[in-house]
Amino acid sequence: MVPLLELQSVSKAYGKKTALLDLSLSVEPGRIVGLLGSNGSGKSTLMQIAAGLLHPDSGSVRIRGQLPGVRTKAAVSFMPDRPQFESWMSIGDALDFQRDFFADYDADKARRMLDFMKLSRRDKAVSLSKGMGERLQLTLALSRKASLYLLDEPIGGVDPVARDHILDALVEFYEEESSVVVSTHLISDIERIFDEIVMIQGGSVIMQGDAEQLRMASGKSIDQLFKEVYAEC
Amino acid sequence: MLRLLKYDLKRDMFMLLGGGAAIVLLLLAIEIGGRYWSMEADVRFVLTVLTYFFAGCGMLVIVCTSFRKNIGSTSRRLLPVHSWTYIASAGLYALLTGICLLVLGIGQLFYYWQSGLWEELKGLGAVNIKGLEWLTPPLIWLGIPFTLLWAVILGLSALFLAITLTESLRVKARSLVGVFLFFAMGSLLSWIENAFFGGRGTQAIPGIRVESQSVMDLRIQGLDAGWAAFVFEAVVVVLCIWLTIKLIDRRVQIK
Numbered sequence: 037m038v039p040l041l042e043l044q045s046v047s048k049a050y051g052k053k054t055a056l057l058d059l060s061l062s063v064e065p066g067r068i069v070g071l072l073g074s075n076g077s078g079k080s081t082l083m084q085i086a087a088g089l090l091h092p093d094s095g096s097v098r099i100r101g102q103l104p105g106v107r108t109k110a111a112v113s114f115m116p117d118r119p120q121f122e123s124w125m126s127i128g129d130a131l132d133f134q135r136d137f138f139a140d141y142d143a144d145k146a147r148r149m150l151d152f153m154k155l156s157r158r159d160k161a162v163s164l165s166k167g168m169g170e171r172l173q174l175t176l177a178l179s180r181k182a183s184l185y186l187l188d189e190p191i192g193g194v195d196p197v198a199r200d201h202i203l204d205a206l207v208e209f210y211e212e213e214s215s216v217v218v219s220t221h222l223i224s225d226i227e228r229i230f231d232e233i234v235m236i237q238g239g240s241v242i243m244q245g246d247a248e249q250l251r252m253a254s255g256k257s258i259d260q261l262f263k264e265v266y267a268e269c
Numbered sequence: 270m271l272r273l274l275k276y277d278l279k280r281d282m283f284m285l286l287g288g289g290a291a292i293v294l295l296l297l298a299i300e301i302g303g304r305y306w307s308m309e310a311d312v313r314f315v316l317t318v319l320t321y322f323f324a325g326c327g328m329l330v331i332v333c334t335s336f337r338k339n340i341g342s343t344s345r346r347l348l349p350v351h352s353w354t355y356i357a358s359a360g361l362y363a364l365l366t367g368i369c370l371l372v373l374g375i376g377q378l379f380y381y382w383q384s385g386l387w388e389e390l391k392g393l394g395a396v397n398i399k400g401l402e403w404l405t406p407p408l409i410w411l412g413i414p415f416t417l418l419w420a421v422i423l424g425l426s427a428l429f430l431a432i433t434l435t436e437s438l439r440v441k442a443r444s445l446v447g448v449f450l451f452f453a454m455g456s457l458l459s460w461i462e463n464a465f466f467g468g469r470g471t472q473a474i475p476g477i478r479v480e481s482q483s484v485m486d487l488r489i490q491g492l493d494a495g496w497a498a499f500v501f502e503a504v505v506v507v508l509c510i511w512l513t514i515k516l517i518d519r520r521v522q523i524k
Binding site: 106107109110116 | 349
């Protein structure tokens, strides 16, 4: 089976600063993958490369066997760690924007998500609080029936109640035959949904495996494991 | 391309409508207020031409700002569209706003002809059309729009390249580099057209020129450009667009 996302020996640097170093990773269909790492470990760079926003300096990236480009952008739904909507837009405008450009936009799902997230189409997107803004970002990303969802820090900077709501929405609305890659450093709240985890540090993978197997083998939660691994680094 | 343009227009709607209303009000103030305060026809004409000139500059700024925002915006760059679409939609945006200004200008010219102001201005020596002497009327009406369109395409392709390069750099004074690049390209193009094509070309990209002029001329440049200069400029346009696409794909920083 062709992996949904495959990175082979990918490296990326910003000037003298290395963001990714010889990183290889493969994501199979139907998995929720936690991309775990501390701040500056290269998570966002990896996400942006997979979304087709950045080009690696070396190595290869394939999405459903294809090089990043127009076709892969149509198959990947990316929730960046910054506002995806434009400052002039209302929530309705932001959803219409998705509808106009993505063939896999699901209007019915978007409507159900708006209700679930307690968002109104008439509200101005920039006037939303941090938590509500994250809800909108997730609504925009999950309102599509994409093959691969890339969620960059979906619960960063929001209160615990909003966090739970966002995670519930993620579990409720993602397409089961698709894969989801969630990058985060707030693991305790989110680890329950992961099938697989990938820990990165300094742009390289330092641990990878099935979440349940790792828990069983170590006798620890992923959060504890993460703290242990990063204390050593 | 059209969908991108739709969202560009939605984003800039208030600025475009406000700007359009301001231009119309200013033109009316010059014409009606000017007559009320006994302003000479040639003074009103110069003020009107200046209004159109600054309106054109303003529209160019709006289009360039829109292009710059689009190539660096996460939401736009995530869309499943080719990079040339950003260039094409910005070009279309320029064309659309240019047509609006042109329609306004044609309306004003019609008024000038109908009211006899045009002849009066020619009599005063305020209007001095150059560059059309050798053309017959059908060629004039085909040549002027084509030359204008070609000048816009050439100028915009160079501007878009300069903007894209600016957005690709990671240095502090990158805007200055972009401005320098744009004028350097204009000067180089102008020098090549002077050296190899006898100065025949649209010269749509402003180079650094020192010129002394006391009378306002409507100088129609480029109508006699010739095929060699045209082919040369076409190569420049293709090169600029190709480089812009490569930079958007590979180097532009996304904010």
